[in-house]
Amino acid sequence: MKKPSDSRDADYDIGDLLGLGSQSVRKNYYPALQERIDQLEAERNRYKWLFENALHGIFQANLRGGFVAANPAMARICGYESPEAMMTKVIRLREQLFCNSGEFDAIRQELLDEGSLSAREARLRRADNTPVYVAITLLRRPDLGPEVVEAFVADITERYQAREKLRQLNADLERRVEERTDELQNANVVLRYQIEQREKVERELVVAVDAAREANESKDKYLAAASHDLLQPLNAARLLVSALMDSNLPADENRLVERVKRSLDSAEDLLADLLDISKLEQKAMQPDFVHTDIGELMRGLAQEFEPLAENAELNFRLRAGTGTVRTDPRMLTRILRNLLSNAFRYTRDGGILFAARKRGPNLEIGVWDTGIGIEQDKLQDIFREFHQILPKGGGGRQGVGLGLAIVDRMARVLGYDIRVDSNFGRGSCFSVLMPLDTVTEAPAGRPIRDVPAPASSSFDGLRVLVVDNEEPVQESMKALLERWGCRVVTAGSASEAIERCRITDIILADFHLDGNRTGCEAIHALRRHFDRDIPAAVITADRSDTTRRFISAQYLPILNKPVKPNRLRALVTSLSASVNPVTE
Numbered sequence: 001m002k003k004p005s006d007s008r009d010a011d012y013d014i015g016d017l018l019g020l021g022s023q024s025v026r027k028n029y030y031p032a033l034q035e036r037i038d039q040l041e042a043e044r045n046r047y048k049w050l051f052e053n054a055l056h057g058i059f060q061a062n063l064r065g066g067f068v069a070a071n072p073a074m075a076r077i078c079g080y081e082s083p084e085a086m087m088t089k090v091i092r093l094r095e096q097l098f099c100n101s102g103e104f105d106a107i108r109q110e111l112l113d114e115g116s117l118s119a120r121e122a123r124l125r126r127a128d129n130t131p132v133y134v135a136i137t138l139l140r141r142p143d144l145g146p147e148v149v150e151a152f153v154a155d156i157t158e159r160y161q162a163r164e165k166l167r168q169l170n171a172d173l174e175r176r177v178e179e180r181t182d183e184l185q186n187a188n189v190v191l192r193y194q195i196e197q198r199e200k201v202e203r204e205l206v207v208a209v210d211a212a213r214e215a216n217e218s219k220d221k222y223l224a225a226a227s228h229d230l231l232q233p234l235n236a237a238r239l240l241v242s243a244l245m246d247s248n249l250p251a252d253e254n255r256l257v258e259r260v261k262r263s264l265d266s267a268e269d270l271l272a273d274l275l276d277i278s279k280l281e282q283k284a285m286q287p288d289f290v291h292t293d294i295g296e297l298m299r300g301l302a303q304e305f306e307p308l309a310e311n312a313e314l315n316f317r318l319r320a321g322t323g324t325v326r327t328d329p330r331m332l333t334r335i336l337r338n339l340l341s342n343a344f345r346y347t348r349d350g351g352i353l354f355a356a357r358k359r360g361p362n363l364e365i366g367v368w369d370t371g372i373g374i375e376q377d378k379l380q381d382i383f384r385e386f387h388q389i390l391p392k393g394g395g396g397r398q399g400v401g402l403g404l405a406i407v408d409r410m411a412r413v414l415g416y417d418i419r420v421d422s423n424f425g426r427g428s429c430f431s432v433l434m435p436l437d438t439v440t441e442a443p444a445g446r447p448i449r450d451v452p453a454p455a456s457s458s459f460d461g462l463r464v465l466v467v468d469n470e471e472p473v474q475e476s477m478k479a480l481l482e483r484w485g486c487r488v489v490t491a492g493s494a495s496e497a498i499e500r501c502r503i504t505d506i507i508l509a510d511f512h513l514d515g516n517r518t519g520c521e522a523i524h525a526l527r528r529h530f531d532r533d534i535p536a537a538v539i540t541a542d543r544s545d546t547t548r549r550f551i552s553a554q555y556l557p558i559l560n561k562p563v564k565p566n567r568l569r570a571l572v573t574s575l576s577a578s579v580n581p582v583t584e
Contacts, residue, residue, distance in 0.1 A: 057134075057153035063108050064147050066091045077134065077155050079126035089127065095524070099123040099131050105553055107138065111149060115140045121156065133160040233472065286545055287328035287414055294356060294363070295320040297329060301336055302354055304566075308344050315351030325363060325436050331410045332432075338403040339367045339430045347371035350427070359433065364419075366431030374422040460485040462576055465504040467491050467522050468539075469514045477508070480565065481572075494522035498529050506575040511540035511547065520554045535575040539563060 051058060057074030061067045067090060070083040078097070080086035090096045098104040103122055110117050116139045123131040135156050141148045186192065298320040309316035336354075343352045350370030357364055411418045411432060422428035464486045466477045474490035481488045489504065491497035493513055507526060509519030523536040538551050541561040551558050559571050 057155075058151070059153070060141075060144075060148065060150050061093055062145060062148050063093065063111070066093060066096075068148070074153060077132060077153060078124060079128055079130075079132075086127075097124055099125050107136075108147075111138055111140055112147075121160075124153075133157045287331055288545075288549070289326050289328055291324045292327050292329045292332070293323075294325050294365075295322045297333060298336075298354065298356060298365070301333065301340065304337070305340050305344060309352070312344065312347075314344070314347060314349070317351065317353050317355075319353070319355035319357075321356035321363065321365075323436070325434060327434065328414060331414060332434075335407050335410050335416075335432060336365060336367070338407050339432075342403055342430070343367045343369040343371065343428075347427075358436070361435060362433050363436035364431050364433050366419075366429055368427065368429045370427040373424040373426050373428055374420075375424045376422075459572060459576065462486045462572070462579075463503065463505040464488050464572070465491070465497055465501050465507045465526070466509075467494065467497050467507065467513070467519060467526075468510040469493070469512075470510070473510070477563075480568070484569070484572075486572075493517065494525040497522070497526060503530070504534060505579045506572065507534055507536035508572075509536065509538055511538050511542055511551065520551060520556060523554075523556065535578045537571055537575060 051071050054071055054073050057071065057077045059067055059070035059074050067083075067087040070086060072083060075081070075083045075086045078086055078090075080089065094101055094104045100123060107117065107120060107122065116137075118137045119135045120138070122134055122136055124134055126132050133156050135154045137152045138149050139151070141150055298318065302316070302318040302320075305316065340352075340354065347369045348371070352370075353366075353368040355366060355368070357366075407430075408418055414434070417433040419431045419433060420428070459481075462485070464481055466474060466481070466488060468474050468477065468490070469492045471492075474492070478488040478490055489497070489501045491500050493515070494517070504526075507523055509522050511519045513519060513522060519538045519540070523534075523538070527534055527536075537557040537559060538554075539559045539561060540547065540551070543560055548558060557571060557574070559567060
């Protein structure tokens with residue numbers, strides 16, 4: 001039997017904590033609590049009823065995947081028997097719900113930028129693959145996930161058909177007005193003559209404008225075709241030379257192969273410079289600004305030039321910043337690579353420093369060398385196309401005078417300043433000055449060879465599928481990858497790959513395939529066939545910004561032709577890291 005003191009303690013512990021310290025309070029509190037619970041339950045049922053019986057479609061989805069939830073109206077709009085059937089069928093909104101993937105990409109980008117969009121007209125794919133016209137309102141839900149959205153969808157097919165009918169009526173009305181106008185023109189000879197003369201002048205102007213536009217487009221098409229046609233055999237030759245260099249050849253043959261490699265490098269550099277100058281002249285190269293780790297970018301470039309420094313017996317030091325800058329990493333890398341190439345080209349002994357440092361609100365990345373230097377009265381000339389300063393005794397492999405012209409123009413596109421300081425006979429410093437976000441200098445400069453190199457990857461048994469419509473490229477890719485221990489299957493198209501390949505770990509696909517097909521389409525088809533998200537990358541000789549952005553929108557890595565073996569090895573290493581073992 002409890003003591004009175006025990007009873008008092010129990011009442012204090014529970015009653016006070018719940019706010020029910022006395023019997024009268026408890027009697028009053030429980031009915032109110034139950035009433036509130038009933039109200040909440042009724043409200044929940046009301047919202048559930050509205051969701052299930054709404055006339056408009058309502059859904060919650062992940063933009064990178066499929067539906068999370070949907071109501072019956074949404075299923076009816078898309079021609080499915082039930083929301084469950086639609087959610088099971090539609091796994092990816094981009095390819096399976098939207099008729100136009102470009103339209104989905106635009107909607108997704110606007111959502112990421114603005115957070116919502118209202119009454120956007122779009123075409124969705126019904127269960128029978130016919131389009132349905134809808135007005136869709138979307139709202140991001142970052143509290144549920146980075147790309148989770150909620151949407152309200154209204155079927156506007158009838159409105160769309162009415163609008164098309166109205167457009168046709170307007171076109172007919174315009175045609176009738178034109179006919180009446182012609183009748184009036186025939187009634188007034190003088191006025192007709194004046195109008196004809198004016199139209200003649202306008203037509204001549206249109207012809208002149210069209211001719212100029214066609215000439216410009218023809219030039220761009222010629223350059224694009226030339227780049228693709230020239231880079232394809234150059235790519236095959238580079239891969240075959242790399243395979244030969246990995247072989248145990250006699251010393252004389254090794255020297256010949258090395259000379260061939262240097263010749264291919266020169267041809268590739270010249271072609272890349274010509275294409276970049278052409279794009280910059282046409283203003284076809286637009287920057288894609290993103291926040292970039294400046295230290296990682298500088299270390300990657302330094303590792304490219306480390307073998308060159310060792311061969312030339314130069315002291316190569318790196319002092320990389322840490323932090324981020326908002327820039328186009330592709331264009332900034334090209335600028336710095338050209339500056340480093342010039343430093344190594346004109347430095348015979350001594351050393352080269354590649355460093356980043358703060359200058360007020362800006363970041364300066366510079367290349368200091370102990371090379372031949374430049375005379376002061378010639379500093380402004382070095383940025384002209386096809387102009388070189390070749391002092392006596394300069395030596396080294398010479399280019400065609402486009403490297404610094406590209407540096408200057410790319411820097412102007414990015415809004416950066418290029419600074420030059422040179423002492424003739426003692427060395428030069430070329431630096432890029434850019435606004436910084438958050439950058440911290442490294443504590444001190446040190447030789448780049450002190451930075452540990454990444455361990456070489458082993459590809460023994462790695463199953464690689466190469467899709468390319470050029471047989472020489474297939475053969476050269478297979479020869480190089482097999483020397484690295486890979487098991488390679490080659491094909492010219494997705495259908496041929498499905499016939500030849502039972503299973504694969506990674507896919508390397510050329511972008512331009514036969515029949516106006518793309519490597520992106522081939523990768524998606526192979527993933528559907530194998531029912532796996534196989535790691536894949538696109539290899540292309542097309543260096544246009546349009547192609548690069550298109551491939552990036554597919555979330556696929558890009559490797560430009562001609563393929564450099566070290567970059568191919570890095571790509572294969574990256575892809576193989578995400579391979580899930582699958583037995584045959």
